Amino acid sequence: MTQPEAVAPLLDVRDLHVEFRTRDGVAKAVNGVSYSVRAGETLAVLGESGSGKSVTAQAVMGILDSPPGYVTGGEVLFRGEDLLTMGGERRRRLRGAKISMIFQDALSALNPVMSVGAQLGEMFSVHDGMTRQDSRAKAVQMMERVRIPAAKERAGDYPHQFSGGMRQRIMIAMALALEPDLVIADEPTTALDVTVQAQVMDLLAELRREYRMGLILITHDLGVVADVADRIAVMYAGRIVETAPVHELYAAPAHPYTAGLLGSIPRLDHKGKELHAIKGLPPSLTDIPAGCPFNPRCPRARAVCRTDRPPLFDVAPGRASACHFWKETLDDAG
């Protein structure tokens, strides 16, 4: 790897804005998100449903449904080149080959009328122009790679004939088939049983190490994040509210929302006590509160929070928090 590549981030999202123009008004799903991923790094994007984490990923991949979704501002730099201004055909060639994506529910993300071998093989025939036989052979290899038993016999089977864990393995095989530089995994284990979740996450982490890929792991599950991620970005109402290296964030959150999330994990040593929950609901994206979007639910909210939107304050090297009172929050946690 050459020197500039090692320094420059693999993917650099800068001030991304996405909105959905619906009949009921404009929903501002992403409001100035910035994050970056270096080669070989795992970034976890954490947030509730509707926080804009998946929409950001779709905008990066260029698979936003438009209408109604539109990218209204910002840059998505992949190896220094803006994906948003790139020609459609060029961008299509990058998809799958250089940047690829793992979807949440493999049953709905796999074509029900194509055998899994054919779908996997398509990766090779679309991008590398392989013949049918060659791509089929590569597909079987990939299925073995993600440890699907009897891969050769099962290549002709259809997605509904596989169990949930096996289907997600096939999804992973498709995403990793061409050894991309960056993989975006959108809640890859949410649809799976807890026991299978661990297997699939371990497989993903192992393959990521082997191929030295950058990984963006989108999730709402704090448990999944802790073992695999290097850094975490917490999203709320279409903004990043805190970024930090994973262990520092767990040890001492610098944003009340993160603190609330960590506090609402059920813990064995709190058995019998009331489970802490963040009060209220996430804001409607058509009507985001003025000031800090978290202020109606925030235990620390004061007058300034209702009027001034906090920028991302640098908390420590590699750490930032969008809270006026990050210092107090950090002190309380520590």
Place this chain on the structure above:
Amino acid sequence: MPEPEPREPGSLAPDEAVTPAGGGASSLATSDAETLEGGPIPGGTASGKARSLWSDAWHDLRRNPVFLVSALIIVFLVLIALWPGLIASGNPLQCDLAKAQEGSQPGHPFGFDTQGCDVYTRTVYGARASITVGICATTGAALLGSVLGGLAGFFGSWGDALLSRTADIFFGIPIILGGLVFLSVVTGGSLWPVVGFIVLLGWPQISRIARGSVVTARQHDYVQAARALGAGNTRLLLRHIAPNAVAPVIVVATIALGTYIALEATLSFLGVGLKPPTVSWGIDISNASTQIRNAPHMLLWPAGALSITVLAFIMLGDAVRDALDPKLR
């Protein structure tokens, strides 16, 4: 059709079997998983070969008596349309006025019409016109409608709006009135103007269905996933969307085939469709209608043949719909 997987806690598939609890601590989990996964394969392979939507549908159809009966009738109709000589030795245009309107007699089971032509022979030969018009018009309307509707549904925007409004206009044309006007301008009395007219009025129905099912299919995750993994528009349409959107089009087209045959007969009955010397049930019904009191057999046989044909295609369409979309049952 994808079957929803049962997810009772008791019936974990082998790959979902237990790993050491707490996924966090275990780099061991993967190796454990490997040994566990060596067991029997979950899913449907135990019961036999992989079954696609189409082989599933075929499996259902073979057991459906409605399908078997209607398919038999249709095969028979197609055979006599191709080779009417198989069961009728006479010539439908060779008539003997001396025998006009006579009833059934040996060698002429259905009797004779006003011109003294053998009704049996004419009924058999009439199948050719009906089947040809039906199949050609359906093929034309289905191709035109599904290509236009599919593209409109996939690309959306102004092309979609334009097509939908154009289809609305064609929907607004009263079919009989339109036929009277169109076919009195485009003369000839042969099959092709009739086929052309039916295609012209038939494609909007198919295009609406095709557009709708493409719009639905386009929103599926697997289309988005295929796009995210680098598939272009052509591949998305042909490999991922079309196979998942074609079933409703096939169903509607099969049912439409029956109604197109009835439409051809109606137009011929009104004197603007097929014209003699072409042999058509519609023409014969038209000739017979004035003689219904003196010679009901002249009406009975061609009308019966027409009804059975139309019914067979509509029943086939129903059976195909049941097989392709079990949810509708």
